[in-house]
Amino acid sequence: MNTEKKLASFVNWFTFRPKTSGYLIFIILSFFIILISLQRFHMLKEDKQREMSIILNEIHENIDQSLKICQVSIVSLALTINDDGVSQNFDQVAKQLIESNNIISLVQLVPDGIIKNIYPMKGNEAALNLNILMTPYLEQLANKSMKTRAFYFDGPLKLKQGGIGVVCRLPVYKKNKFWGFSAAVIKLETLLKISQSNSFDKIKYDFQFSNINPLTHKEEFYLPTKIDSNTNNYVYKKIPNSDWQIYLIEKKPSDLYLIIFLRGLLGISIAIAFGFFTSKLLKNPEKLKVLLKDQETKLLKNEMKFKTIFDQATIGFAIIDACTSNFKEANNKYCQMLGYTFEEIKEKGIANITHPDDLEDSLLNLTNLEEGKVEEYSLEKRYITKSGKTIWVNVNVSPLWENYEKPTTYIAFIKDITQKKETQALVEKSQSQFKSLIDTIDGIVWEYNLETSSSTFISKKVENILGYTAEEYMSSPTFWEDHIYPEDREFVLRISTIVNKKYKNHDYEYRMITKNGRVIWIRDIVNFVYENGIPVTGRGIMIDITVMKEAQKDLNNSFHLVSEQNKRLLNFSYIVSHNLRSHTSNIESIISLIESAESEDERKEMLTLLKSVSNSLDETMIHLNEVVNINTNVDLITKPLDFRKYILKTQEVLKEQIQLNEASIIVDIPDNPIIEYNSAYLESILYNLTSNAIRYRHPQRKPILTIKLHKEKDINVFEVSDNGIGIDLKKNADKLFGMFKTFSNNADARGIGLFITKNQIEAMGGKITVESKPNIGTTFKIYTK
C-alpha cells in the first residue's frame, strides 16, 4: 500500500513534469548510447590492431626469412677463410651464393675493415679497398657488430658503388682474434619488395620502414608514407639484429570514427525523439487538466451571464412546467410587463393573465407542442396586466425537452408589441385613408414599374371614367395603349417613349375609348419617382377633361362666330359710316354752296344736286335696310323648293335684259330638283347672280349663262356661270363680296348685290365660292349648307 502510494506519487511527479521527464529520458538514453558506442569503438579498434599485427608479423616473417638467407650466405662465405685468414675459392662460393639467393646483390669479405673481395666485381669496383673502419659511420656499426660478435644489419646506407643497400655483416674471428667481416649487401629495393610479397590490402594500409641513425640516434624513414605518432592508427615491429622498425599504417582511420559517430548520432536522435514523445505524451493529461479548469470557469461565467441576461433582459422570459402549466421562473422584465410580482404570477397562472379571447389559441398551441406536432411556436396574443390594461405580446415558446423525452418544461420569450400593434393599426388606418383618398380623386391614379414595364396600380376611378374595372385594366399589359383613340395613339406612344427615356415629368392630353365606345378626352399628368437617384416608377393621374374640352370647343366655335359677326359688324359700320358720310358731306357742301350762291340759277342748280343726293341717300338706306334685315333674320323658314320654278321666275323678271342683250340660259339640273331653302333668299340669290352675269357681259360676244344643280357629299350645290368679262381675282378676291365694292365703271354697278347674296347664303348656313378669269368668264358656286 505504502509502496504503491510512493510509486503513484513518483509516477505523478513525472506525469506533471513532462518537460523534465522528457529531458531525463533523453539524458539517460544518450548516456547509454555513448557508453555502448565507446565500447563498440574499442572493440573495433582492438580488432583492427589485431588484424594489423597479423599482417605486420607476416611482413616481418618475410624480412626475417630473407635476412636469415643472407646470414647463411655470409656464414658460408666466412667459412671460405682458412686458418691463415685467407679466403679460398671466394669467387666460386660467392657466385654460387648469389645465384642461389637472388635477394643478395653482392657479397664481400672485409679483412681488417678493408674490402678485399667483392662479388660480383662488375659495377662494384668503387667499393674495393675501402676501409670501412675509417669511415666514422661505418666504423660505429662495425664496432657494434664486433662487440656483439653477432650478425648485424647495417643500413640502409648509400653504397660507395651507388644505390642504397642493406649490409649484413658478420664479424669473423680467427683464433679469438678479430679477422674482419664477411658481408652481404641486399639492395633496399629488393628487401622491400620481398617484405611486401605477401600482398596485403594496399588500399587499406600503408607500409613504412625505418632505421635509427647510428650517429644522430634519430629514426629515419625510407618510404614516403608519413606516420603521425599522435594517432593510434599504426602498428610497428623491431627487426632483430638491426635498428630497423617496420610499420603498418591504416590509411583511413576516420572510417571507424565515422561509423561510430553516425551510430551515436542515430542513437542521440532516437533519444531526442523518445524524450520529446515522452514529454508530449505526458503533457496531455496536464492539458486536459487545464482545459477542465478553463471549462469550469467558463461554465461559471456563463451561468452568471445567463442569469444576468435572464434577469435584465429587455424581453420577458418565463420557464413553465409543461405538466402543470405553473410558472417555474420568470424574469424581471416579464413581471414588469404584467405589473405583478413573480409570486403573484405564479399564483395566478397563465390562464388568468391571458386575454379570454386568446386563451383557446394559446392552449391549442401548447397541446401541439406537448404532443410533438410542432417543435416550437410563436404567437401574438394579449395579456391583462395587474392594472387591468390589455397589452399585446409576441410569445415564442420552445420546449426544454428532447424529442424522445417526456415533456418537462418549456421556455417562453415574451416581447411587448403593444406599441408596434398600435403603430400598425395606425399605418393600416392611414393606408386605408390614403387608398380611399386616392379613390376619391376625380381621376385615374396609376403607377407603372419602369423596370418590368408593367402597371402596378390603377385606382378604382378607372371604372367611372373608362367603364372598365381595375382588374380588367390590370389584366392586359397593353390595356392603356389599346384603348387610346386610334388617331391619337401614335403621338401619345411617341411622347410616352421619349419621356420614359428622359424621365421628364410631363402633362399631355389625348383621347381614349371607353367600354361603351364613347370617345373621351384625358389629361395625363406623369411624374417619375426616384429611388437612390434612379427612376423606378412612373406615376400619374388621368383626368377626364371631356366636358372641359367640349366647353372649350363650344367656346372656340362661339368665339369664331362672334369674331365673324364682329368683323361683319365692323365692316357694316364702316360701310354705313362711309356711305352715309359721303352723302352727308355732299349735302353739307351743297348747302354751304347754296348759302353762298351768287345767283338764282346757281341756287337752283345746287338744289337739283341736293335732290339727286337725296335720292342716292334713299337708295343707300334701302340697301342698308336690306342688309340689316338679313343679319337680324335669326329664324329663317326653309321648305322644299322646286329649283326649276325659281329659274323660270328669274328669267321672267329679267326678261327685258335677256332679250335686249340676246342672252341665252342653259339649265342643267336633275329631273326632280327639290332643295330645302328659304324661298325669298333663293329668288334673290338667283336674281343677283343672273343679273350680274348679264350686266358684266363681254362687249364682243353674246352672253351665255349656265345654271347647274348637283350634289356634293349630300349637299345641294348650284352654279351660275357666264362668259362675261371676268374678274381679276388676284386683285379683287377680298373685295368681291364687300359692300359697295365695284370693279368696273359700269354705271349700274352699285356694289351691293354680291354683298347681299353672300350674307343670305351664309345666313342659311352655306357658303359661296367664285372662280373667274378676265375675258373668259366667271362661275359662282353656292353650297346650300
Add this chain to the structure above:
Amino acid sequence: MNKKTIWVVDDDAIYQTIINKLIQKSEAFSAHSSFTNGKEAIITLKKMLGNVNSLPDIILLDINMPVMDGWEFMEEIKMIKSKIDKHIIIYIVSSSIALEDKNKSKTFTDIVGYISKPVTIEDLVSIVSNQ
C-alpha cells in the same frame, strides 16, 4: 403766287360737281381735271411724264373707287416716281372716318395729308398756301 394745277380723283359724280364749284370759287387754281378712278388718273399721268408743265401740282385722291382705288394708285405712283420731274402734292380726301384708313395713309411718304369730306374752300386755299 403762281396758280396751281389740281386733279380730283373720285367716283362720286355729285362730289365732282361740288368740288368743281369750290375750285372755281377759290380762284386758287389755274387748271382742274377730274378722274372717276385711279386707273384713269394714272394713265393720264403716264402720258404727261415728258411734259413737266402739264403735270398737276396737287392731287386730291379718294380711297374707295372701282377699277383702281386710292391705295393702288399710290402703289403705281411709287413705281413711276423716278420718272416724275415734278413734286406732286397728294392729299387723301375721303368720307371715311375710319382710323385704319388714316393710319394707312401715313405709310405712304408721298401723301401729304388726309382731308375728311366735306371739303371747304378754306381747305383748298390752305392746301395751296401751305405748299
